[in-house]
Amino acid sequence: MSDKPLSASExxxxxxxxxxxxxxxxxxxxxxxxxxxxxxxxxxxILTEITILGLFAVSLDLILGYAGIVSLGxxxxxxxxxxxxxxxxxxxxxxxxxxxxxxxxxxGLFGFATSFLVLRGSDxxxxxxxxxxxxxxxxxxxxxxxxxGGADGLSGVTITPILGLxxxxxWGRNGYIYALVVLMVLTFIARRIVNSPYGLSLKAxxxxxxxxxxxxxxxxxxxxxxxxxxxxxxxxAGALLAQTTSFVSPDVLAFHRxxxxxxxxxxxxxxxLYGGIFGAIIFTVLRDWLSVITPQYWMFWIGLIxxxxxxxxxxxxxxxxxFLPGSARAERLKARKAAEDVR
Amino acid sequence: xxxxxxxxxxxxxFGGFTATNDVTLSVRQGARHALIGPNGAGKTTLINLLTxxxxxxxxxxLLSGEEISRLPTHARVGRGLSxxxxxxxxxxxxxxxxxxxxxIGEREGHGGMAWRQLSRDRAVADxxxxxxxxxxxxxxxxxxxxxxxxxxxxxxxxxxxxxxKPKVLLLDEPAAGVPEEERHEVLSLVRELPADVTVVxxxxxxxxxxxxxxxxxxxxxxxxxxxxTVAEISKDPxxxxxxxxxxx
Numbered sequence: 215m216s217d218k219p220l221s222a223s224e225x226x227x228x229x230x231x232x233x234x235x236x237x238x239x240x241x242x243x244x245x246x247x248x249x250x251x252x253x254x255x256x257x258x259x260i261l262t263e264i265t266i267l268g269l270f271a272v273s274l275d276l277i278l279g280y281a282g283i284v285s286l287g288x289x290x291x292x293x294x295x296x297x298x299x300x301x302x303x304x305x306x307x308x309x310x311x312x313x314x315x316x317x318x319x320x321x322g323l324f325g326f327a328t329s330f331l332v333l334r335g336s337d338x339x340x341x342x343x344x345x346x347x348x349x350x351x352x353x354x355x356x357x358x359x360x361x362x363g364g365a366d367g368l369s370g371v372t373i374t375p376i377l378g379l380x381x382x383x384x385w386g387r388n389g390y391i392y393a394l395v396v397l398m399v400l401t402f403i404a405r406r407i408v409n410s411p412y413g414l415s416l417k418a419x420x421x422x423x424x425x426x427x428x429x430x431x432x433x434x435x436x437x438x439x440x441x442x443x444x445x446x447x448x449x450x451a452g453a454l455l456a457q458t459t460s461f462v463s464p465d466v467l468a469f470h471r472x473x474x475x476x477x478x479x480x481x482x483x484x485x486x487l488y489g490g491i492f493g494a495i496i497f498t499v500l501r502d503w504l505s506v507i508t509p510q511y512w513m514f515w516i517g518l519i520x521x522x523x524x525x526x527x528x529x530x531x532x533x534x535x536x537f538l539p540g541s542a543r544a545e546r547l548k549a550r551k552a553a554e555d556v557r
Numbered sequence: 558x559x560x561x562x563x564x565x566x567x568x569x570x571f572g573g574f575t576a577t578n579d580v581t582l583s584v585r586q587g588a589r590h591a592l593i594g595p596n597g598a599g600k601t602t603l604i605n606l607l608t609x610x611x612x613x614x615x616x617x618x619l620l621s622g623e624e625i626s627r628l629p630t631h632a633r634v635g636r637g638l639s640x641x642x643x644x645x646x647x648x649x650x651x652x653x654x655x656x657x658x659x660x661i662g663e664r665e666g667h668g669g670m671a672w673r674q675l676s677r678d679r680a681v682a683d684x685x686x687x688x689x690x691x692x693x694x695x696x697x698x699x700x701x702x703x704x705x706x707x708x709x710x711x712x713x714x715x716x717x718x719x720x721x722k723p724k725v726l727l728l729d730e731p732a733a734g735v736p737e738e739e740r741h742e743v744l745s746l747v748r749e750l751p752a753d754v755t756v757v758x759x760x761x762x763x764x765x766x767x768x769x770x771x772x773x774x775x776x777x778x779x780x781x782x783x784x785x786t787v788a789e790i791s792k793d794p795x796x797x798x799x800x801x802x803x804x805x
Contacts, residue, residue: 222686222695226654229699230676411662411678412671418648418659425646428608430634430663430721439671 234409240488247394251387258386264498265393266454271478271490272401273447278476279484280408281440282420283332286341286472287348288448290328293467295321295449297355300368300462308374310457314396317453318446325445329438345472352467368462382458389458396454397491400447404487407443416440417485477520560622561586561755562607562638562725567616569602569779576602577613578779584725584755584772591758591766594776595799600759601643603776604727608640609633621724639723643730643759645714647702653713654698657685660720685720692716692746708739715746725755732762767791775799 220228250261270292277283295317302313331343355362362368375381380388407413418426419433426433456462465471474497482493500519504512562584569577576599584590594600605611607618609630618626625633648656661681662668676682689695692712697705702713711731718726732743744765750756760766766773766787773790775783783796790796 222690222698223683225695226682226686226689226698227676227679229652229654230658230682234674234676406674407671409675410671410673411658411667411675411681412669414655414659414675415663415668418651421648421651422646424610425642425648425717427630428634428640428642428646429660429717430631431668432629432631435669439669 243488243491244398247398251391255385255387258390260498260502262386262390262393262454262458264494265390265397266451266458267475267478267498268491268494269393269397269400269454270448270451270475271482271494272397272404272487273444273451273490274475274479275484275487275490276404276408276440276444276447277332278479279486279489280413280416280420281437283437283441284337284340285332285344286476287344287346288444288475289467289469289471290344290348290351291321291325291445291448292452292455292471292475293348293351293355294324295452296456296462296466297362297368297452298449299453299456300371301361303373303457304368304371308372309378310373310376310392313373313457314450314453317456318450321449321452322442322446324449326438326442328445329441332441333434333437345469348467348469348472352464352469355464355467362462362464365464367464368456371456371460371462373457373460382460386458393454393458396450400450401487401491404443404447408487412436412439477516480520480523559586560584561588561620562757563617563619563622564603564607565617565619567603567606567618568614569599569606569611570614575779577606580616580776580779580781582774582781582784584757586724586755587753589756589758589769589771591760591770591773592776593760593763593766593773594782597778598776599779600776601729602779604640604729604759607727608638634721634723637722637724638727639718639721639725640727641714641718641729641731643733645710647710647713647717649703650701652699652701653689653694653705653709653716654685656702656713656717657688657698657720658682660717661685661688664721688716688720692719693742706739708735708742711735711739711743712746715743719750723754725757726750727757727759729759730761731758732760732765 254261274285274288277285298320299313299317302316303310307313328347331347332340356364358364373382376388376392380392382389415426415431415436419431419436423433452466455466478493478497479490480493481496482489482491501512501516504515508515560583564580564582567577567580568575580603592600592603602611606613609628613626616626617624620633620636620638623636625636625638658675658678658681661684662678665681667673667678667681686695686698689698692715694709694712694716697709702710705713711734715728715731728747731747732740735743748769758766758769770787772786773784774781775790775796777799782799783790783793785793
């Protein structure tokens with residue numbers, strides 16, 4: 215603390231600023247991600263995959279980690295975005311940034327339209343309704359072969375250079391840069407949202423809906439809004455996959471994707487936005503490594519790891535980011551000390 | 558006399574059990590009105606009806622003359638009705654500062670602002686700091702709520718309700734569970750509430766009721782049993798029989 219005592223207002227502003235301040239580990243993460251372009255040029259494809267999965271998981275964190283809504287069908291929005299981007303590029307306009315925006319808008323609208331399904335009810339109801347929506351879309355995509363290519367997938371997608379300037383190369387370098395820029399921009403936006411009065415109200419609804427209502431908060435609109443944003447994010451992630459691979463497989467709507475992204479978030483930790491990104495790195499690297507050393511049994515190991523995480527308590531292992539300098543853990547220790555002083 | 562809060566023939570049944578039986582109650586503006594009654598008299602049900610947690614089977618609730626019986630909780634709060642809970646309803650790992658930023662921000666209609674940063678909400682932060690200071694929480698404003706001693710949490714519980722700048726404040730046993738040595742702090746803050754705020758106090762502690770309230774309503778078996786000034790109620794032999802007799 216400084217020499218002269220701070221007024222309560224100054225202390226309050228200081229605390230609020232600190233909560234929204236960039237952490238060292240955050241900056242480091244982004245710098246490392248950028249450095250990868252030069253350090254690991256042969257790994258661009260898997261890095262792109264991580265980036266896309268990371269964005270998908272950030273999207274799920276917005277509804278699960280901040281608003282407390284569980285979903286077992288989040289891939290509905292991811293798959294919808296992928297199909298929209300693919301069809302849009304094939305039939306209308308092949309510039310990717312435009313396609314990305316279109317996919318985001320369409321998925322967002324679909325999220326808005328289905329958000330009433332998650333407004334009320336228990337976690338189990340939400341799991342089932344979201345699961346149902348994803349199944350429904352998967353079957354529609356499968357049946358509408360004239361539009362989606364059905365079980366064969368959507369092919370014939372050609373993507374022209376990004377903004378007419380940067381072509382997708384064979385090594386996936388520009389694809390990675392493109393995906394990374396999108397992830398960075400959307401994470402910054404999400405970061406701003408969760409540190410706003412709106413973000414605070416979401417966290418409050420998750421922690422204590424009864425009291426939140428008693429402070430005049432109407433949960434309905436807040437949840438609809440975040441669900442719509444998250445759906446748009448997931449749609450953009452799906453569009454990135456369609457654009458960087460020039461193909462949309464019916465697999466984008468498969469159940470395992472909804473399950474994977476939930477697993478990614480459990481590994482990385484919920485409610486601090488970067489859990490999705492850390493989780494995506496760990497999950498993808500682990501899966502890659504396990505599938506090399508035990509090609510037939512890697513699912514076994516993933517399953518075992520999942521059980522261990524849940525048994526040990528995700529908080530204990532996944533909040534490892536908290537040990538990084540200047541992070542929440544250091545703050546918490548300080549806070550505990552302050553609490554003892556108050557006593 | 559301006560009436561701040563009124564109920565007309567309010568009825569709430571749970572199956573065959575009538576928890577609130579034809580309650581007609583009128584609280585004048587600026588009153589310190591205590592609601593007492595033995596356990597199971599229907600005090601909490603009445604509070605839940607007033608705040609919109611439960612819907613009445615029949616009857617009306619009026620706030621400043623406006624019918625609010627069918628409004629959801631958050632809309633009633635917006636019209637100036639606020640409450641505290643008998644058992645703290647707080648936000649876990651939120652700090653008192655977070656909680657106050659939330660309560661004041663919502664009152665000011667900032668809750669939908671997704672692009673503004675909390676640290677830029679200067680006016681809200683200043684008010685939050687001032688209110689935290691008034692509630693002796695300024696030193697602990699950055700500490701997670703769950704780490705605070707119970708008395709401090711109780712203060713935060715009341716401060717949150719005050720932050721909404723209510724016209725009518727329902728206090729549900731404000732000193733419940735507070736250790737003896739911290740009790741004084743909580744009670745003195747309750748007494749310091751601004752005079753224009755109408756306060757309805759639900760309380761078991763008769764010393765507190767008699768020292769705080771200017772009017773008392775007695776509930777028994779869901780119905781309004783007696784109403785009057787402190788002097789009238791404390792002398793009423795029937796009230797003594799059903800309530801004070803057992804307690805005091």
